[in-house]
Amino acid sequence: MNIVFLDLDGTVIGSNGVSERTWSACEALRPTHHLVVCTGRTGSGVALEIAKRLAPNGVHIFENGGFICRATGEVLFESALDPQDIETMISHAEGVDATLEFYTAAGVFSNRQHPDCDEHARVLEIEVLAADLREVARNHRVIRAHWIMRPEGVDAALDFELQNSERGVASSPVLPLNVFASVTAKGVSKGSAAKWVADYLDIPLEKTWAVGDAESDRPVLEVVAHPRVMGDSPASLLRDFERLGMVDDDGLADFLETLMPQ
Incomplete structure (x- = not known):
């Protein structure tokens, strides 16, 4: 095989x-x-x-x-994201008014309601709930963080440093208006x-x-x-x-x- x-x-x-x-x-x-x-x-x-x-x-x-x-x-x-990196991302998203999602075994949670987030959820056929991400992180293991961006906002949205996580950027032909960044634990x-x-x-x-x-x-x-x-x-x-x-x-x-x- x-x-x-x-x-x-x-x-x-x-x-x-x-x-x-x-x-x-x-x-x-x-x-x-x-x-x-x-x-x-x-x-x-x-x-x-x-x-x-x-x-x-x-x-x-x-x-x-x-x-x-x-x-x-x-x-x-x-896997699970590092708590320090989780706080870094939450604080940065608040500062630049960016859309950040946390993926957990209990579901997917977003820091805000936004049309791009809604369209992403529709295409993937998943439910995304707006929530306090600090509260989500206190109660659930965060497997991955996910940024939803427009191309012109990528540099500002990703202008932060992570100590114990890895980041990758991707796009999708079925969501041509957006760029996505995925954050997983280091390694x-x-x-x-x-x-x-x-x-x-x-x-x-x-x-x-x-x-x-x-x-x-x-x-x-x-x-x-x-x-x-x-x-x-x-x-x-x-x-x-x-x-x-x-x-x-x-x-x-x-x-x-x-x-x-x-």
Whole structure:
């Protein structure tokens, strides 16, 4: 068996959702490949439904590596953000009037109601509750923090330092007006999660593949033996990794079909 780690937004999911060719290719690969969702999205809503269809009994990575579970819901790994970094982010969000979300096992919470937050929740098919984030952090383990920004506000929103956390920036073709930043505990990333899953499944890294389209995918791309990036990816990724076709031109399906048993 091999493993294929698949980012969702901009890789599996294009501007028109998931193509039928991609679904068909994944179904054909299932007997010989573990298909593992590897996304910054939470393990619910659309992301979980896609994971269930890709590999109904499989292991999947959510929250940029902060949460690993089976498609059946069995939790295998869950990280937690540092309390000092949590306070830094809450205070900074208050100072720059930015939208900040906390992802926990109990749900997703936002520091404010905002149209961009509402649209993000609608597309992901998740519920996001406006709440006092300090109160949320006192009562729940915060797995991941998530910033929702407009491109012109990215520099101000992310102008803070974290001591014990890692940050990645990404975008989504289904939410073209926004840029997103995901914060996980230090040492927790899509790359660390991919290593964890490979060890859990007892598959050597030499038999691992990954496909992504954003800098937030770089950690997993650098871990696997066979990294690929979508043609829509930023120049930094296209320079460093082998390029596939565009997501809306079925670039992922084209690649997956090359892995099918002959």
